[in-house]
Amino acid sequence: MKKRILIHDIAKHLDVSIATVSLVLNGRAKEKRISDVLAEKVLNYVKEVGYKPNQLAKSLRSGKTHVLGLVVEDIANPFFASVARLIERKALEHGYHIIYCSTNRDPAKTKDILTMFEERHVDGYVLALPEGLESEVSALVRSGKPLVLFDRVLSGVSANAVVVDGATGMYEATQHLLAQGYKSIALITIQHGQTQMITRRQGYAQALREHTLPEMVDEIVLQQEPAQIISQMAAFFQAHPHCEAVLFTTNYLGLYGLEALNQIGWSVPKRIAVVSFDDNALFRLYSSPITVVAQPLEAMAEEIVKVLLTALQGGKQTNGMMLLQLTPKLLIRQSSIRPASPTRAK
Amino acid sequence: MKKRILIHDIAKHLDVSIATVSLVLNGRAKEKRISDVLAEKVLNYVKEVGYKPNQLAKSLRSGKTHVLGLVVEDIANPFFASVARLIERKALEHGYHIIYCSTNRDPAKTKDILTMFEERHVDGYVLALPEGLESEVSALVRSGKPLVLFDRVLSGVSANAVVVDGATGMYEATQHLLAQGYKSIALITIQHGQTQMITRRQGYAQALREHTLPEMVDEIVLQQEPAQIISQMAAFFQAHPHCEAVLFTTNYLGLYGLEALNQIGWSVPKRIAVVSFDDNALFRLYSSPITVVAQPLEAMAEEIVKVLLTALQGGKQTNGMMLLQLTPKLLIRQSSIRPASPTRAK
DNA sequence: CTGAAAGCGCTTACAG
């Protein structure tokens, strides 16, 4: 209930001007030739009484909130949860706070989120968006607000972006399976046309094409219950009994897939080899640890923050957009290694 | 780049006073006897030009941000993710936005979060806190800010709270296992002294006491790698080969436990029966679906928002604190049902 | 019903 201290109070107590206090607090003491002695006196007193400037007033006046808006697909997804956490930490080192929201792939909800961010006057945007937001993002870019897309881009939208080279990642994963001697390799992906999914599929397709092997693809509709998704996958496997290996394009598809295989009694890697794009803590713990194409989360977060800070500080928009493509890494674990043949024949 | 419209612009265009526009926009037209015709004219024009009041200015002036601060242990935990989502939705129906942060059980980080919320001038707090925040929360309560603890309370702190009756939940779960004929029943819980963990353990202990059966408890230290946690559990089971059933006090412990059982080759429910407190989507999908004590997430979110809104609007602090204890529900699935005995003997 | 004006708590030229 104690009354909040105002900048006015501390100026009066120290018998200096409000401007002096404000300048010192904003690190502009040197620039304005305020004596070190005075600056220190101000700083000490401010700390002593625990004065905290009212951020609302600062923001209203300065036009800066020091808040970044982060849009993810689903914060419960380990990939987005990790990236969000890393971005939050790195942004904080530079004095920026993060507010984040999940779209759950709903374009309408996503528009609401963007509107909310605008109303909250975020200083910049970090966006992993569903399809259908093209015109909104273009408008945002034109408005000059710092913005960086990540994970996936939007077709026809020119904006800063940090993505992972899914084509190469999946290409290598598929090559790895081929090198293990598997020929009948399936891909399970989602139905959406998000750019990152398209490139991941391309990597798979290219590797097979080079070996003149046919594709075998199941496209999952995500707008259904997990149990249904698992059934769909189980049905797919049973309809393709010759399938020897499978690649999943996301970590949650991999999780569902393992359950589907479990339900139909196909053991990993004995009956079928498994690789998933994007790592997940559970993959490491699985009885046969799952081989994955791991995304460079730390690097992603770092580059995202870097791009945004550059835009935030420099504001040199003239240099055009920056598209950064990071390289993922194949982590070979047990699930994709062909078991030693049980035949003892010479 | 188009210039933002201000309330002044719309007042001038309609040739009315700024006050009129503000009053209409804030739904105080009737109260101030502004004619319906005029009010409608204002509303229409505002919609036409897409005028959005500057929230920073509104907040600075009114002292209200219409933002609630939500503190959870870990937003990647399905329990907190679900509750957060439900709270967010319900709060939004009443015009309140949510910002949330994860503590990861770190008291120091939690203090930072609370400071940040204060600096952002949140109108109210929803808190699932680690131990060690007692004095901070007491101070917050004294400050008169609307606040509600959930999931767990803090010892010695008098504050509004919405919790689940874990004692009854675990008591019933244990009784269920006893009714299935199991006598050697273990409990795996975490080491912390969080109140919700204590009550869950009490429910287990009481049920066993009533049958004069001994407790068998493993306390997990969470500050270690998942793989280590799993090893610890596996070692515990192997040190207790007579163990017939096990209860986990949280959903993530259950997940780790299933992996531990998997690694040591104990099948569920044949070798060991399993029940977990708190549901998880993966439990339903497990090859033997896991019996759980499900928490009433929807009701929790509803009550949390209700308590907070009451405090926010009424402000009748005089009525004292409100402690709401919700009843969880035992969902019996396959993992806790004693398999039919394989002996064919008459 | 309406207009003029103060004020929320800051920052920032501007003049000294």
Added chain:
DNA sequence: CTGAAAGCGCTTACAG
């Protein structure tokens, strides 16, 4: 180096 003052964009008594 410093002080007085305007202004960020609203809300809200207070007079009319």
